[in-house]
Amino acid sequence: MNEDQVKGVGEKVKGKINEGVGKMTDDPAQEAKGDAQQVAGEARKQVGNAEEDAKDARGDSADRDKDAGSPAP
Template identity: 65%
Template sequence: MNKDQVKGVGEQVKGKVNEVVGKVTNNPGKELKGDLQQGAGKVQKAYGDAKEDAKDRAKHNAP
């Protein structure tokens, strides 16, 4: 697991917390912030996943 995967998951968790807090407190701005954080976290984790896949493929294809 690389740092992009870890940071991505962390952003998703923070985003979910903000989304729930926004819903509970009836704060649409906080809820939107949470949604955006979750989206950014998913993108960062996907980038980290792609880097890991590329590293694994290079390792397996090396002579």
């Protein structure tokens, strides 16, 4: 798990809390802030997921390239 994934989840949690506070206090602005934080957190998490996928793909291709140069048993 990378930094963007962790911070994205944290931002989503903060957003959920702000949304709940907004609902409890009947504050539409607070609810909207919470909704926006959740969207931003999900976006950041997805960026982190894409980074991890790219890193995994680079590692997989490097492993294949390394194995391609090895003599067959």
